[in-house]
Amino acid sequence: MIYHLLYPLSDTFSYFNVFRYITLRTIYATITALLISFILGPWLIRKLQLLHIGQQIREDGPGSHLSKEGTPTMGGLLIIFSVAISTILWSRLDVEYIWIVLTVTLGFGLVGFMDDYRKLNNQSSKGISGTSRLIAEVAIALTISIVLYLNPGFSTNVTIPFFKKILPDLGWGYIVLSTFIIVGAANAVNLTDGLDGLAIGPATICFGTYLLFAYLAGNIKISGYLQIPYVAGTGELTVFCGAMVGAGVGFLWYNTYPAQIFMGDVGSLSLGGALGTIAVMTKQEIILAIVGGIFIVETISVIFQVGWFKVSNGRRIFRMAPIHHHLELKGWAEPKVIVRFWIISIILALIAVSTLKLR
Numbered sequence: 001m002i003y004h005l006l007y008p009l010s011d012t013f014s015y016f017n018v019f020r021y022i023t024l025r026t027i028y029a030t031i032t033a034l035l036i037s038f039i040l041g042p043w044l045i046r047k048l049q050l051l052h053i054g055q056q057i058r059e060d061g062p063g064s065h066l067s068k069e070g071t072p073t074m075g076g077l078l079i080i081f082s083v084a085i086s087t088i089l090w091s092r093l094d095v096e097y098i099w100i101v102l103t104v105t106l107g108f109g110l111v112g113f114m115d116d117y118r119k120l121n122n123q124s125s126k127g128i129s130g131t132s133r134l135i136a137e138v139a140i141a142l143t144i145s146i147v148l149y150l151n152p153g154f155s156t157n158v159t160i161p162f163f164k165k166i167l168p169d170l171g172w173g174y175i176v177l178s179t180f181i182i183v184g185a186a187n188a189v190n191l192t193d194g195l196d197g198l199a200i201g202p203a204t205i206c207f208g209t210y211l212l213f214a215y216l217a218g219n220i221k222i223s224g225y226l227q228i229p230y231v232a233g234t235g236e237l238t239v240f241c242g243a244m245v246g247a248g249v250g251f252l253w254y255n256t257y258p259a260q261i262f263m264g265d266v267g268s269l270s271l272g273g274a275l276g277t278i279a280v281m282t283k284q285e286i287i288l289a290i291v292g293g294i295f296i297v298e299t300i301s302v303i304f305q306v307g308w309f310k311v312s313n314g315r316r317i318f319r320m321a322p323i324h325h326h327l328e329l330k331g332w333a334e335p336k337v338i339v340r341f342w343i344i345s346i347i348l349a350l351i352a353v354s355t356l357k358l359r
Helices: 002-011 014-020 022-050 063-068 076-090 096-122 130-150 173-192 200-217 220-226 234-255 264-281 293-311 323-329 334-354
Strands: none
Touching (some): 014 022, 130 264
């Protein structure tokens, strides 16, 4: 919005020309989202407390988590609001990718909101049925994937990390892959959201990494030099990723151990859905498995635990899944699990960035 209001004035006042630069607008989108989170965070926490919107703890979870019962939840609303306002203020609104990622963020946020509301209404850790939630998620992701597929300027080639000349064209099969990535990312972040700051930390690191990927993919000269796919318009996604980083840091201020507020499904699903969509639009789809390695490991731990439990007549691989609960039950203090997962996320992000040259 600010770009459309002030940049046209550069013909008369040259200093307004700065608003054409994505880097400047990304910086201020990050700061704006951070300030919104800082300012509205205490108000939202008090409001949620007054409305008795508190976290329902799973009965089979670690005993140490019982004290968290009643902690304000649905804090993801703060993240979504901060990101939406910052993105609309600082991005170019004539770029369709901005509206696509905002739609996914709000859409998955709505699914998460319904799930959180059902938990609160039933006073249980169980929300809407898994089938209903999955259908809603697939419907959103499939719609977006079809929109991207029908975009004449969007490629259905897949970028393979470490291989610059291997770019398989999936054709209509790209719709299936895109849908899987978006839904998978949403649920992977959701499964990781089990400790104070555990999900928002790696998610913020992931968005910081894709901030770089979006900028590079949207710059025809740099993308050509690095021999990565150029996607016209994705440079504006840098602004969105910056807003996500700002909102993530702002939310972490209140979500860090011991948490004053939880993001809830409204937050984790919207973050994951947005992350998967960014990965698809920047043509860095597969590398999300590296950048978001923590989310992948958490998801695999649940899949293996459930699968082995069914085929082995009740035996378990882990003491509890996802794996962060297993580590807790082994004696790791909650802050130790969280910070070590953050460190691993940073290392994975660096490895992902290195693939730009290691090919």
